[in-house]
Amino acid sequence: MTAQRDETALAGPPDRREIRAVFLGLMIVMGLGAIDQSIVATALPRIVADLGGIAHLSWVVTAYVLASTATMPLYGKLSDQYGRKPMILAAVLVFLAGSALCGMARNLPELIVFRAIQGLGAGGLLPLSQIIIGDLVAPAERGRRQGSIVAVFAVCSVVGPVIGGVITDLLSWHWIFYVNLPIGAVGLFVITRALRRPHRIQARRIDYLGSLLMTAATTALLLVLALGGTEWPWDSPEIGICAALAAGLGCWFVVHVRRVPEPVLPLDLFANRTFVVASAVMALASMGLLGSSVFFPLFFQAVMGVSPAYSGFLTGPLMVGVVVSSIVNGRLLLRSGRYKPAQIAGLSLAVVAFAVLAWGAATARGFLVIEPAITALGLGLGLVMPNMTIAVQNALPVPHRGVGTATLVFFRSLGGLMGVTGSGAILAHALQAGGGALSSAPDAGPGGIATLSPQAQAAMIELYRHAIATTFELGVAIVAAALVALLFMPELPLGGHPAAKQQAPAEG
Template sequence: MAVLGLGALDQSIVATALPRIVADLGGMAHLSWVVTAYVLASTATMPLYGKLADQYGRRPMIFTALATFLAGSVLCGLAQDMTQLIVFRAIQGLGSGGFMPLAQIIIGDLVTPQERAKRQGSIAIVFALTSVLGPVLGGVMTDALSWHWIFYINLPVGALALFAIARALRKPAATHAHRIDYLGSALLTGAIVSLLLVLALGGTEWPWDAPQIKLCAALAVGLGAWLVLHVRRAAEPVLPPDLFQNRVFDIASIVMALTFMGLMGASVFFPLFFQLVMGSSPADSGMLTVPMMVGMIIASTLNGRVLAKANRYKAVQVAGLAVAVLSFGTLAWGMETGRGWMVIEPAIFMLGAGLGLVMPNMTIVVQAALPPARRGVGTAMLTFFRSFGGLLGVTGSGAILALELHRHGIAAAASAGSGAVLEPALRAIYRHAIADIFVAGTVIVLAALVLLLFLPEVSLEDDAHGGAPGGTAKRPEAAPLAAD
């Protein structure tokens, strides 16, 4: 919980301060890359952390992740231009890539699925409280000090996390010898980076028919094809093919990827909308995002209790995604038509509540559907796909904004400071562009809802360490799992 809270605190603080950072360093068209570089680095390292934790143990790997993240935080605080900040955010991401998979793997080691459902509310509260505190701290520190300090706040919080883990995590976990697939990781990262460059720079920095775009597209396809061939031949590939023979894992991974594609792509631009369109200060814009986390806390807490008693999850998840789709649509309509707080804030609350009914359960479901020997890598891969979806969402949303600014010849419009009152025409351009981002989010989350209808239900009653007889969780016939 300490590690998850640290990751949530950092992301929410940075999102609030992004408009002020861009006003100071310039480069509105590259705003999303401050987030993209971080998420890309963390996404690429997630599968590696899962296997390294199996090979060398949970404790040394989580220490490594924390130390790398804190070093990157110091460098981000010292950044003097946008290029430096993007590079240092990538270093931060190399560390944060271990936070979610390692935390979930450790929880899976220590707590049975049903007990995990009961405690999920507590985990969600810690996660959401830091997410609420982050925007407020980010706004206050940006207003009172400077945006550089939003990165230094990670140091005392990280020190507390290190102390808590060193004191509490003493039980040695069984380790397993693994071959680390460095070639597969390099191919995966290269294909993702090439794809993101096409999405982010095509039509803005470079024309769609430019040689650079063609080269990046060719690299994305070529490296992706090489990766597919590689994982079929490697002894222990970065993307284990046998996991994809489990229907529960397949559907859960795609649903989480689509959900986070919509969520991350839209939520990164909440502070930008509040500050540049509605004229709020950074501190106020941080407070305006609090309802989403409050909704997530309430829904996650109730969800954990219901799941622990009923041992059923699908109906709740379907209802949650339906609420999220409605909320996305309401936000898109409210932003496009210039509605005020009475429309925007309730919709933000309901968006958080809807997602709080979906996200906490999915990891528990996947862990219950996999044999114990595959739960570590399966958890890491689910987190990878979730993060990859968020990465595509942030990059795609940034491309929508950059394209709209480029179309109006105002790619450098970041000169407007946070909270500054923009000219009505310029404000309208930002409003329409951000509304388009939420329209895209509505469509993406609707696709996740349709796919979720096909998710089989598995029993959560099995022991987390032993599973059902034969080493697998109880599953319906519709969800076969290849022998490990």
């Protein structure tokens, strides 16, 4: 009788206490995934010294990124079918199992395999957390919660390298993985206790072939993006084979999902204009942001001449801007119930910020120009990405909300990888074009410029300055394309907002 009363109570709208408890568990889980990459990056030199194999060191990061990105849409679909709670618990358990195995790795090949296992779990942490928030909180109130999510990622990106360095110095690199276990256990306990929303499980046929084709095609594409021009030359047989596999498996996947009644990635999603435009905007915005911001530390060290530690401090305003605008945006969304005006303003501000960065880098402007532009870039993008998740969840019907949200996160990750790869190729080409300066000091990276003669120093600094300015110019073009695409996205009334005539209908 008591259990029946509890189930009836849980069938109603969640109260503030339940939302806060679930949100605490989700923030712990998202923090695990957000902080992992920066902690591991700090410990890589010590890992190489212990395990060797520096030629394959990049695979420690690449294996994790490939596995996590490829599995994001799959987690969304499975959560629609089997429920949010079982899937997020499974994702956390796989992530923790991979963390424990990474800590026990005895050589680099083992660590790479275990990092892939860890990535298989990490692929569900962010999308499932956003899906659960979408289930519990009305779209009109969701913006206020998104600020906390962004704050988690901002704090983790700042403290991650510090924590990684401290743990590695005081204990060993093994503990950067073991530390996930107690934190993850707390997250599991909180989510298990707090997340008790009933989910109607319907007997459905699982699209095993579609899942396999989607994962394999995505992995082949990500291998091209992640390793092209670095581990493998662009004209190498490996790149050709992976590109051919990505194209072939992708075509097979499209043919397959048109034929099966319940595909792993429903084509109905792509009939929804909000989802299609949102995916394009997220991919382009992430491409521009990561493709350019990844070179901020290089710009500060090689061109501005600051130390590595201080360069991290100078990059901080980017995340400060994102957090501030996300929090402000949540309050504005709660009042107005409109998300598109803020997105247009945000992308417009980001275009101007990238233009100022490109001009400032090319014309040797100082911190008084560069730092405000970086802050403005964060402020602009903080108005775009949280709102886009809200727009998609508001536009999709409940049966497709999980896979739609996860696929949106997938496109964001894919865009970021494309941005980093493309900008890296452009930077390398620009540096190679200045062969005269490089020939005198082929290994003169940021740390080696100070050892050159004054003439060679000036030549190298100018070379880096104009090469990085080129990546900022690329950011202008990409974010401007995102702004144009955004203009074609419809704005639907937000469910749960007083201004809405009715609950936001499923578009398309």
